[in-house]
Amino acid sequence: MKTFFRKSKWRFARILLAAFVFIATCCILWCIPGTEEYFGIQYGSALLKLFADASLGAAAGVISITLVTLLCGRIYCSVICPLGIMQDILLIRRKKNSFIRWTGKFKYPFFLLCIAALLAGVMLPLTLFVPSANFVQIVNFVFREILQWTGIAAATLRPAPAAALAAWGFFILLIVLVRWKGRIYCNTLCPVGTLLGIFSRFSWFKIRIKQEKCISCGACERSCKAGCIDAKNKEVKFENCVMCMNCLDSCKLDALHFTHDRIKPAEHSPGRRDFLIGGTTLLGAAAIGGLGGGMLRKSSKSQAVMPPGAGTYDRFAVTCLGCGLCISSCKGKVLQPAVGQYGLRGFMQPFLDFEKGACQFDCKRCMEVCPCGALQKMTLPEKQQHRIGIATYHPQRCVAYLEDMDCGACSEHCPVGALDMVPYKNTLIPKVNEKLCIGCGACQNICPVLPVKAITVSGVSPQIKVEKPKIEKSQKLEAEEDFPF
C-alpha cells in the first residue's frame, strides 16, 4: 500500500497541476480580459519572441522551461502546454496503447521542414503546428463558435470561412489522432515537442526500467499514451515521454522508476541517425523551397494593413505565429485572420479588416498580448502617431461628391484630424492630409457608401511615425466678449 501511494502521487500531482493550469488558461482566453500576456511563457512563442526582440521575459521563459526539461523531462508537455492537457482530456476513457516504432522516422524531418521554412521566410508550418498557437485558434474559432450555437455567449469573432475551417480541421485531426494513437501529435507533428524531446534525451531524472525486475508483461506499454515504452525490449524512448506518469502506477512489479540512477547505459539511439538523414535531405529541400517560396509570398497588389508594431511585411511574416491572441483581444474588433491577404505564407496572421471595425485610437492591446514579439510594444502616444496604413479618397463613389449632399462621416470619426473638409459645389468633401493619417480605418469603417467604401485604407510597409497634428489658433468668437444675439 505504501509503495502504491508513493508512486501514484506523481501522477496525482501531474493531473492536479494540469487541471489547474488548463482551467486558468481557458479563463485567461475567455473570461478574464487583460491576462492574455500569460501566453508569452509558452515555449514555442517565447522562443520566437527571443529571436524577434531578445527580451528578458522571453529569455527567462525559454531558459526555465529548457532547464526543467533537462532536469526531469518534458513536464511542460503535460502540465503547461494547453494543447497537451486538452489531448489528455480527449484521452479520458481510452485504455489501450502500444509502442509506436515509426515516430522517429517522421518527427525530425518534419521539425526540420518547419525550421527550414521559417529560414526561407515562411511561418506557415509553425502557425499550423505550434501547440499554444493552435490552442488559441481552437478556442477562438471552434469553442467560441460552439458556445454561440448553444446561445450561452454572443458571437464575437467572425473569421473568414477558410480560417475557421483551418481551426476546425485541426481540431478534428487532433481528436482523430488522439483517439487513434494517443499523444502521437506531440511526438510527430509538434515542433515544440520535438525540440523538448531533444533536450529530454539528456535529462537527469528519467523514467527507467529495472531490467532484472521487468518480465515484459506490457502493462506499462498499454498505459503509455505517448507510445514510448517498448516492453519487449525493456526500453523507454524518453524523448517521446510526456511525463504523464501513468506507467509508474501500471507496473505491479515495481520495475519502473522515475529516477536519476542510471540503471542501464544508454544505447545507440536510432533517433540520431534519423535526425541527421532527415536534416541533410530537408535542408536541401528547403534551399529549393526557399527559391520557390515566392509563390507563397504576398502579391505586390495586396496592401493588407498589419497591426501596429509589425514593422515591415517581411519582418511580420517571419515573426508572427498567427495564434490569434490579438484577434480575440482586439477592442475594435478589426483584427481578422488573413487568408490570402499576405499570400499563402501569412495564412492566419492578423490583418485589419475595416469592414468589421476600426483600430481604436486609445487601445494598444494587440501589442501587449502578442506572445511572440511580432508586434513591438510602444507607448500609447507613440502608437497614436504610428502609421499602419494610409487613407485614399475615391470621389467617384462619395455621396458628397456625386450628389452634392452633406455627409462628412469620415472626417467626423478621424481621431487625428487628417481629413480636412474642403469646399466642393455646395458642400464639403474630405481631403486626406497625408502627413497626419495613421491608417486606423475609422473613416473606412464609418463610410456609408456600399458595397465599396468611398474612402479606403491600405497598408504601409514599413510602418512609420507621422507628424503630430499641428496646433492651430482658432478664430476669435464674438460670444467671448458679450452675448452674440
Place this chain on the structure above:
Amino acid sequence: MDRRNFLKTTAVLAALGAVSKITGSLQAAAPAKKKTASGAPDIVVIRNGEPAEMFETLIKELGGMQKFVKPGQSVVIKPNIAWNQPPEMAANTHPELVAAVIRHCKAAGASKIYVFDTTCNFWKDTYQSSGIAEAAEKAGAIVVGGDSEKDPEYLKEYYSEVTIPNAKVLKKMMHHNLIRQCDVFINIPVLKVHGGAKLTCCMKNLMGTVSKGYQKYFHKHGLNQCIAECCSFRKPDLNIVDAYRVMTKRGPRGVDQSDVKLLRYQMGGTDMVALDTAGAKMLNVPLRRIGHIAIARSIGLGTTDLNSLNIKRINLNPGKK
C-alpha cells in the same frame, strides 16, 4: 368682466401693441440683443458661471423644473456621450450639467430618470471617459447603454423600427424605445462644430436616439433632411445647450486642446430650431451653411428668427469679461 372693463382692457392692449410695434421697428436697425425680455422667455441664455450654477438660474428663469416634470413621471435625458474623450475636450456634454438636470428632475418628483446615447465610439468607453455615467449614477439616474454596432443583442432589445409620418427621405428608423415610453424627454446637447452637419446642437444631438445602422442611412441619403425628419418624430420637452466649453474646429470629435474654447455659456428653451440658430451665432457658423436648420424651419419645427423671440440674457458675473 363687464363690458366697459373689457373695452378698456382691449383698448389698452391695442395701444400697447401699437407702441411696441413702433418701437420694434425702430429697434430693427439696432442690434437685437438690446431688446429686453418681459414675461416667460422663449430662450434663456446664461453666461459666466459653472455648469451646475448656470443651470440653477436657467431653470428658474424657464419656470422651474416642475413646469416640465410632474410628480411620478418618467424622464429620459439625452446628453451627447458620443466620443471617447475627456470632459476637457468638450466632445460630450459636461457631466456636472447632466447631474444638475437629474437632481432637478428628482426634486420635481420624477419616478425614473434614464440617461442614454447611441454612441460613435463604444458606449462603455465613452460613458466612462465622458464622466457622465459616474455623475448620472451618483445623481440618481439609471444609465442605459447605447448601440455601438458591436452589440446586436442590445440593438434587438432596446430599439424598434418606427415610421415617421410625412417624411420624404427618412420614412423609417430604428428608434430607442425609451424615448417613446417616457413622459418627459430632455435633450442636453453640447455645442460644437461638425464636419458634416456643420453644427452639433439640439437637432444633431437627436441623431443619437437612432441606431448606429440608421445613422449611416442618414449620411447616405442626405444628412440634413434626415436630421430634420428625425427631430419631427418626438420633439424634446426641454432643450438645454451646454456651451461651457465649445469645440470651434475639427469637430465633432476634436483632436487636441486647441480645438476647444472655454466660453461659459448655457442656453435653454423648448424650440430646438431657435436654439440651434442661437448656437450657430455663438460659434459664428453662417446659418445658410447649416442645412438641417433651414429644413427644420420649413417643415415647421421652429423658428430661426431670433428677433421674434423673447430672449432672456443673464450674466452671472458681469465683472468678468
